[in-house]
Amino acid sequence: xxxxxxxxxxxxxxxSRNEKLRLIAEYLRTTPDPDRGWALGALxxxxxxKAVKSxxxxxxxxxxxxxxxxxxxxxxxxxxxxxxxxxxPEPIGDAMPxxxxxxxxxxxxxxxxxxxxxxxxxxxxRLDPAGRYALFKLATGGMRIGVSSRLAKLAFAQAFAVPVxxxxxxxxxxxxxxxxxxxxxxxxxxxxDTANMPLFRPFMLAHPLEDTQVDLADxxxxxxxxxxxxxxxxVAGETRLYSRSGDDIGASFPEMVSxxxxxxxxxxELLVRGAHQGGEAGGAASFNALQQRLGRKTxxxxxxxxxxxxxxxxxxxxxxxxxxxxxxxxxxxxxLEALMPRLPESHFDLxxxxxxxxxxxLAQIREGARDDAIEGLMLKxxxxxxxxxxxxxxxxxxxxxxxxxxxxxxxxxxxSGKRSSFYSDYTFGCWDGDPDAGADLLxxxxxxxxxxxxxxxxxxxxxxxxxxxxxxxxxxxxxxxVFEVAFDSVHTSKRHKSGLAMRFPRIHxxxxxxxxxxxxxxxxxxxxxxx
Numbered sequence: 001x002x003x004x005x006x007x008x009x010x011x012x013x014x015x016s017r018n019e020k021l022r023l024i025a026e027y028l029r030t031t032p033d034p035d036r037g038w039a040l041g042a043l044x045x046x047x048x049x050k051a052v053k054s055x056x057x058x059x060x061x062x063x064x065x066x067x068x069x070x071x072x073x074x075x076x077x078x079x080x081x082x083x084x085x086x087x088x089p090e091p092i093g094d095a096m097p098x099x100x101x102x103x104x105x106x107x108x109x110x111x112x113x114x115x116x117x118x119x120x121x122x123x124x125x126r127l128d129p130a131g132r133y134a135l136f137k138l139a140t141g142g143m144r145i146g147v148s149s150r151l152a153k154l155a156f157a158q159a160f161a162v163p164v165x166x167x168x169x170x171x172x173x174x175x176x177x178x179x180x181x182x183x184x185x186x187x188x189x190x191x192x193d194t195a196n197m198p199l200f201r202p203f204m205l206a207h208p209l210e211d212t213q214v215d216l217a218d219x220x221x222x223x224x225x226x227x228x229x230x231x232x233x234x235v236a237g238e239t240r241l242y243s244r245s246g247d248d249i250g251a252s253f254p255e256m257v258s259x260x261x262x263x264x265x266x267x268x269e270l271l272v273r274g275a276h277q278g279g280e281a282g283g284a285a286s287f288n289a290l291q292q293r294l295g296r297k298t299x300x301x302x303x304x305x306x307x308x309x310x311x312x313x314x315x316x317x318x319x320x321x322x323x324x325x326x327x328x329x330x331x332x333x334x335x336l337e338a339l340m341p342r343l344p345e346s347h348f349d350l351x352x353x354x355x356x357x358x359x360x361x362l363a364q365i366r367e368g369a370r371d372d373a374i375e376g377l378m379l380k381x382x383x384x385x386x387x388x389x390x391x392x393x394x395x396x397x398x399x400x401x402x403x404x405x406x407x408x409x410x411x412x413x414x415x416s417g418k419r420s421s422f423y424s425d426y427t428f429g430c431w432d433g434d435p436d437a438g439a440d441l442l443x444x445x446x447x448x449x450x451x452x453x454x455x456x457x458x459x460x461x462x463x464x465x466x467x468x469x470x471x472x473x474x475x476x477x478x479x480x481x482v483f484e485v486a487f488d489s490v491h492t493s494k495r496h497k498s499g500l501a502m503r504f505p506r507i508h509x510x511x512x513x514x515x516x517x518x519x520x521x522x523x524x525x526x527x528x529x530x531x
Contacts, residue, residue, distance in 0.1 A: 001098045001127065003031055004039050005134035011145045020147060024155035029186075035101040037177025040156065042138045044149040046176045051111040052120065052139040057084050060121060064089055075473050078420025079144070081136035088132055091125035098126050101138075102177075108139050144416055149245065160185035165202060165388045172200040172246045198235040200242040201265065201317060201325075202388035206378060206395035213359045214396065219379045220329070221354040221362055224397055225312055226287045226375040226489070226503075227271040228294070232311060233318075234260045241270075252296045253309045259347035264339070265318035268311040268351070271373060284312070284373040287503055288491035312351050313340075314378075317386055325386040332386065366400060375488070376400045402486035403528055404508060405430065406519040408441055409481040412463040413474045415448060422456055423463040423475065424448055426507070428483050429498070430525060435517040442498040442522060445485060450507030459510070482511035482519050490528050500525050 007027045014020055024043070028036050041047045057080055061070050065087050077083040099107065104123065111119050120139075124132050137143050153171065157164035162185045173194045174181055183189035230249070231242040239257045241250040250257040253270065260266070272293065274285030289307055293299060316336045317325050324332050340350055354377065356362035366377050376399035384394040407428035415424035425448040433439030451459065459481075466478040486508035493501035500522070 001131050004101050005130040008134050021155045025159035028159040034177035038101045038105045041176025043152045049108040049139050051113050051116040054080050078414045078416050085129045085132035096126045168202040173197050196236040198233040198238050198240040200246045204386050205390045206397040209396040209398040222351050222378050223374050224376040224378045225269040226373040227269040230270045232260050233265040267315040268313040272307040272309050310347050314351050328383045330382050407483050407485050408479050408516045408519045422460045431521045444498050445502040445505040447505045447507050479516050482514040483507050484509040490525050
């Protein structure tokens with residue numbers, strides 16, 4: 001456990017991506033099985049211990065330290081695991097030796113909600129603060145140390161000099177501690193046998209189109225839809241629905257799992273039909289409607305009826321046992337068009353190509369794309385093979401320009417990790433009427449991105465100097481600052497007092513110069529609703 005704790009400690013204090021890769025790769029090379037496999041699972045959120053949650057940690061600490069001290073310390077530090085690891089009282093007498101990662105995993109997996117309150121403290125008493133921090137992170141799955149699943153896979157590939165694309169393909173067929181994966185990469189064993197498994201394959205991704213024009217003779221254009229990118233794969237009688245991160249989301253969309261019955265691997269956009277579309281083929285509701293179904297382990301009959309899912313297809317990667325990824329896009333598109341009659345129209349349709357005379361004409365078409373869940377355009381080189389990741393010059397995404405609105409800063413909250421000492425999460429609102437006539441501000445969104453480190457320090461200082469009230473970690477501030485907020489769309493919401501919810505809000509500009517009474521009104525946002 002000491003080695004894993006040392007790795008986490010180093011990763012927390014390392015900002016360089018290359019150094020993070022080196023640290024993880026070195027750990028994987030020098031740590032024996034199965035410890036390194038469990039550690040890799042923890043870094044990629046592949047572990048789940050149902051008995052240990054953040055609430056469990058809080059309950060344990062409040063039994064051992066002053067609850068007021070705990071609350072004040074947690075508020076200041078900004079991270080439950082770090083606070084608890086430092087406040088945990090040292091054991092009286094001689095403690096047992098620290099557990100290995102494997103021993104810790106076995107112990108955590110065996111805990112129940114009844115036994116965790118006695119068994120987890122016994123494990124913590126065997127560790128120093130760094131080890132306790134690592135155990136808490138391992139147990140709760142909330143790493144938040146600047147390491148994505150993709151970065152961990154890249155580090156694995158770097159550690160053993162194997163192609164990361166192959167790592168990706170095998171990864172989703174295996175489970176921690178990934179014994180077969182390490183045997184292949186580290187020991188030269190045969191690759192894992194995945195021939196008859198409905199595997200996830202890494203997506204081909206696009207670069208943003210920035211100040212670049214492309215020749216439409218070389219590139220095809222199609223709409224970029226505002227749903228979630230998915231793969232639907234059917235192999236050996238089994239069907240799975242994968243998200244972009246490789247998570248199996250079939251439980252949330254069971255109608256899609258039962259819809260594919262031919263051997264194929266399809267790439268497309270998962271959408272739901274809107275009530276205003278009358279259930280007609282091709283009618284997509286906003287992302288807000290889709291979001292109601294994401295993450296659900298069970299889906300009600302009402303939801304299946306009122307918000308049925310379908311996939312708008314972009315590409316076909318495999319068909320009837322043939323791998324099509326090495327064919328150019330034009331040939332894959334032809335195969336996809338020929339495949340459509342074999343798929344149920346109720347659950348699949350084809351993403352239509354956008355015809356334009358030239359690039360300027362295409363730009364005009366893009367400018368008018370605000371409705372029907374359209375997020376922008378995709379530009380795909382006609383001769384491009386389907387290759388994993390982002391390859392320069394092959395695919396481009398040309399998202400529509402964001403919507404902008406001026407909002408007033410209302411509340412601020414401490415961030416997490418590196419930002420735990422700063423008020424970096426901001427809630428902002430718009431006027432519910434005429435501010436000069438006494439109208440109130442209503443919250444319309446929350447953002448924690450879009451500003452520089454220098455601006456963050458200035459914002460943090462303003463929050464501390466203009467605080468009106470404190471609500472735990474949240475501060476209410478004087479209404480003195482305007483944010484120009486960018487967002488992709490706005491939708492009706494019963495969860496918010498304003499009745500509105502923004503999609504992907506981020507701070508576009510800090511309007512230090514603008515008086516707050518000139519900020520926008522709720523009515524301005526309502527005119528932009530596209531539910």
